[in-house]
Amino acid sequence: MTYDFAVIGAGMAGASIAAELASEARVLLLEAEDAPGYHATGRSAAFWDECYGGPGVVPLTLASGPYLRDHGFLTTRGALHLGRASDRAAMDAFVATFAGTGVTIERLDRAAIEPRVPGLRSGWCEAIHEPACADIDVAGLHQHYLGQARRSGVELVCRAQVAALVREPGGWRIVTEAGGEYRASKIVNAAGAWADPVAALAGIAPLDIRPLRRTVVQLRVDPPAPADLPLVLDINGHFYFKPDNGRLWLSPHDEIPAEAGDAAPEELDVAIAIDRFEQATSWRIEAVERRWAGLRSFAPDRLPVYGADPADGSFFWFAGQGGFGIQTAPAAARLGAQLALGQGRDAMTRNIDPAAYSPARFHHENKLRTA
Known part of the structure; x- marks a missing residue:
């Protein structure tokens, strides 16, 4: 079976974008640990703060607020x-x-x-x-997205640390350290601290995350x-x-x-x-x-990275989310899925400029430095 997307990393980033993609695509979700959320997601200080991450992150935070409040994940603290x-x-x-x-x-x-x-x-x-600052139910939000992904047909595979990403005609062959082998048309790099090493496995230039x-x-x-x-x-x-x-x-x-x-x-x-x-x-x-x-x-400019790599449109970045990846998860995942699927914006994402988070900004800077 060839999946439309293989999402690498099942923390908040990977779980949320897998859930958003799954309504339109066949999605594989690979997690290196025994269970999702062991690293950054499971160690969050658990607050939603409008100013956290700076002005460049504010649009994602504000767009995520209604979703988080409406689903009961926020408790106002100030x-x-x-x-x-x-x-x-x-x-x-x-x-x-x-x-x-x-x-x-x-x-x-x-x-x-x-x-x-x-x-x-x-x-x-x-x-x-x-x-408006609030406590956020991180575990509840993570399970919400994992549950949504499961109900939408996402296949979650744990203990599946990626050992090789091999570019083939029409997609990728993914080999895990446990010996598993999968195929997908596109890769979504939601590997958090491992985002650059995952890119290197795919032969994609790292972004210095x-x-x-x-x-x-x-x-x-x-x-x-x-x-x-x-x-x-x-x-x-x-x-x-x-x-x-x-x-x-x-x-x-x-x-x-x-x-x-x-x-x-x-x-x-x-x-x-x-x-x-x-x-x-x-x-x-x-x-x-x-x-x-x-x-x-x-990432070097402390903004997240969402979008297809300019060198290979089948490799999609969803990484570099600092400490604000949980509080921005709803809008970030919705935007990321829209970009990956080639869809337009909706009510949640219409005020977000995807160009601000595109990996192309770093390729442009690299060209300027080497010119």
Whole structure:
């Protein structure tokens, strides 16, 4: 059997685009691990933030919001980007950056911050408030797409790490390390941190999509983290924290270059996170209960990559989604499927410019550099 599309990677990216493609095509979904979602999808900090990823990602985030809310995957929490007096220029720049993008933000002073973040140390005197920020049910959304894919006839094969991609007349022969062999007319590269290595297997020039490690720790604190605490971020990107079932999830907002693999937290990064938290709040840390790390993969311009490779239209990129791939999954998958199937935009995607995310932008830059 020859599939129309073989999607490589069954995390959020692969599951969502496979589900969207399956209404019009025969789809194979290949996952290297024992089960989908082991890496980035299963290690998300689980929030939907209108400003996350920058202005270039905002159209995808805003387009995804109604779908996520209507299907019950969002629970409103709100977010605060905190700053000191010395950070006012950074606060002003943040506001200016998102002016006209459609996001909702407002400035707060210390008096308005204190009831929202009890125990905040003096010196943190202003904030930018994002009222629409929400917790996102990552596992629920992932299972939603896997279920939709299954009902639409997608064949999911786990323990199927790709060992070879062989170009043949009319399509591709895919060989897995377990010895499986499949054929498909087109490849969809949704391999996350492995996106460039998968491209190399196909003889496609990599796009310099690099995995960066991010650390998260779960703390038991005194007093306990209030259930209605907003997502709290440092305006300079030095930390963020949010409550989770009476505990606190804390990250040093790190981006450490790493090899594609099973990411693990480093003790130094955990210590940095705790030090930054203690500089911001007076809460006492009673225990570090869990720690984990995940890989967030970025293209050089930190925008996602959706579209057929200019060198071979049968190889389709759906990668480079950084830490925002979950919150943008509905619109990204819909747009990706429309591009791969040659369809027009619909109500969800009509305000999204696909050219902004095309892999052709990197081929153009490479030609300019070598001219």
